[in-house]
Amino acid sequence: MKGLVELALLGTGRGADGDARTGTRVDALVAAATVESAEWRLLLAAGAEAVYRQAGIPPFTSVAPPAPARSETRPACSPRAAAALREVLREHRELLPQALERLAQMGQRLAPALLPEVLALKSLELRDALVPVLGERGVWLAEQNSEWAWVLARAQDDTAERARRWEEGHAAERLAALRREREVSPGRARSWLEGVWKQEKADQRATFLEALEVGLKPTDEPFLEGALDDRSQAVRAAASALLGRLPESRLARRMRERVDALMSFTPPATTDGSLWGVVKARLHGESPAGVLHVEPPASLPREWERDGITARPRQGLGERAHWLVELVARVAPSQFEERFGATPAQLVRAAAASEWSLALALGWSQSVVASPSPGWAEPLWDFWLEAPAALTQVEGAPASFYLHALLAHMPEARAEERALQLLERAGPRPVSLHAVVKALPGPWSPGTAERYLKALARRLAGTAADAFAWQASLDPAALALPLASIPHALALIEDAEPARLEHGWARALHTFESTLRLRQRLHEEIAP
Template identity: 30%
Template sequence: MPEHATNPETTLRPGADWQRLQRLGLLGTRQSPGELPQVPGFTLPEATSDYREKQALLTAGVLSVIRKAGYQPATSQKPAEAVAAPETQDALGTNGTQLLQQLLEGQYPELLPEFLAALAENQRRVPHQLLVQLLEHARTRSQLHRAAAAVLGQRGAWLASQNPAWQALLAASEQATEETAWETGTIGQRALFLEALRRREPAHARELLAPVLPQEPAKHQAQLLAMLQEGLSIDDEPLLTQYLAAKSKEVRQTVLPLLVRLPDSTLTEGHWQRAEPLVQLKRNLLSKKLLVELPATDWDKTWLLDGIEQKDSRFPGEKAALLGQLLALIPPRRWSEHWNLSPSKSLDLAAGTEWAALLLTAWAEAAVLHQDPAWAEALLEWFYERTRKQLLVLPTASLARLLPPARLTELVLPLISATPHFHSEVRWLPLLLLVPAPWPERLTRRVVEVLRTAFSKPAELYRIQYAASQLLEYMARVVPAEQYNLCAEPLQPLLQDVPYLHNSLARLLNTLHFRQQLAEALHEPTAPG
């Protein structure tokens, strides 16, 4: 590759020079009499009329190679670091390199983050010949920055440091803890630095944050304050409380969840004192009943000091919004312990009141906020076990994430067995689509049985086309690669008999097979050279 040139007239600028060649190609060499871009160190054939087209094509070929190599023109007389440090990890082998290139070229894009994470976990790195392609691919995809940075190796990290467009990947790496990122970085880089520092030195991170917050715009304040969730402790309460009554609603709603999650939070205790008289359990010899009242007073600024807004779209009605917000902030186990009732019994009693929607919605939000798996499980069981009269929209995805995958599987399998007929409105499908990877074999086997039965009825396929496609697409991500045969043996023979679903079914089987190859590539010997 050509070295940096010091003469400005011959300095290589791959981006601008490539655009000049593109314009020349569109207009034609005869209509573009200007000089071709010059590549230092590369000599073109003599400039005769017969060779101008050849000159353009040769220049395009050279520039293409240079651009793929990640060349950047020198921005100062200061020389770049001579060489990268020696590699400490093995690169992918020949097959793995080919598979990674397919991912970078756009095949199975959903598998790239998973494969990069697996590379890091197995202490393998990206081969040198794919570094520029990976850096350029991840440059505009912030969700890939951290995963890509972990597998660049020494040469990849060195290469990324030479190009400002790639340096964001290094800022996202676990090693990017220099305080220069805090002083001069973008807001995203500063937030990442603060998050990493909170994991190591939470007090030091708080001391850095406190004096700079007043000078930040509200949007940046919210983004930086959110990083305090890492290593959150009672020592953070004074700083968070300062911003509970901020002018910006975004800032207020950032610090409020952090404050109520603090152990022995004074704010939560204030919420309890307001809410407890409004939701009372009445007992008699034969039954129990919940009595719900709305707050007697209207909203004023004293409510705002408790983090309660005047309106909340989750709870229609101004006074209902006050009660709903209170309940959504109080740990739900506080109620079941106060009444000496199980979460499921508390839900049954709430469903019998005229305020069922408010209570159930607020308790679901509170279970997510306080990461309460017992209440999350009770809510999901209550919601899915039988058809409910109440038209509720619960945060089921957030509740499901609180449960161990094995427990979520135990919830969904009986629902499938109770209704083993697949159709677009089957109640267990939304819950099944929340069971994360990797699916256990018994779940995969049961779902495949249901699909095989459904696919054996060609006349009904058009009715289930959308729902089945959605399920097959999800299975391609969560079914382990080693279960490929478990899916292929019963379903592959049906490929020609499911015209509405042929592409979705083929994609499932092809994706599982590709993932199987990716898993094998992690243990392949490093390619020579």
């Protein structure tokens, strides 16, 4: 046949003479046909040969039949649960973490038909949640496709596997391996990083260095101190931030000395709390919160810069204020309590009255978000809520950022209370309701859920100017409302008669409803 194909490719007109032969029984048939044109004969022969080949396709034999999947240890979810899960996969991905968690809790696994779709998921967090519910079938299936090898790697969570991923994986995998190894053996993880330090690009070095926040220990100090002399600004800043969180590090000590040199605190005069004390303080013009005296340097000292404090401020902040932020952020907030003998609330209040209020609040807020600092999140949140908008016009909109970021660092009930205050408040808010509601971990307490729904009902009844802000809060709320509150929410939607509402409510409520119903279905269908 190759002869025929070559002849046809080249063209019979190019001198390539030769009779059209296939070397099969077809040739006899073609010979018997009375056809004058050589080209036509070639075509007929090729056609007959194609038919001949199709009819006589030879059976192939396989190398070896595959070993079937091992038998399962946990039951598959019901077909109806599988249908609900498929809806989650196709249209409500945001529910996937909850659904997988529920499945794992019930000791069940995914229906096999869902496996190819979930194995193709890329998110590392989802993959972690998937491993327990893949079942033997999922692991077996992953063995058949090299693109799904992540399952096997995760199932086999040991140092050797992590070392392999650290050495061979792509950036996200390497980072995940490094962070995981930090949990198990911080010293070894650090030595991995030291081993490749010189070869990595600057932004990679900074990202990997930040991973040392996991299991951060005084023994990391020499390496971090070395990184302070790195060429890259981002690396120096990351090293400096980590050292600031090691209270016994030399850098932290230097920072504390700097704070001592330029900050002092006059406690409120009325330490006895008596009425007379208050009056006396007022008479002397003293604040009941105490006074913070702050005097940032006029120019950036060379040693500060070496310690990772950047010279240039971000937009909206003066140079001196910026240096102060950087300094304060590198001292654990508890150190301020200790040094000035005051509570976080007192210090934040005193800061609010000072000329440097924004810089102090920024510095402390950065610390609180980066590492646990009990007692600080609430006063700082209050500061950001009450701060005049003109004051917080800084790049990165700190008020709106910290008003939701700090919620995650408060006791749950306090966070819920503060978020509700914002929700129930009329008029413009310095932060999006979406971000606030999203920051509250679900499921909410019943009381919070009821208050949220009541506030929602009020918005639906009136013609609220903040309709869009409220609608944006529905998405995160649909994920976090406790199951017991869902019927109430559904009744509320029904009463609202979405079709009659304006300002996009119909669509928003429809999505809200379908998410809630799907959650109910998941709960009912994924059951013992």
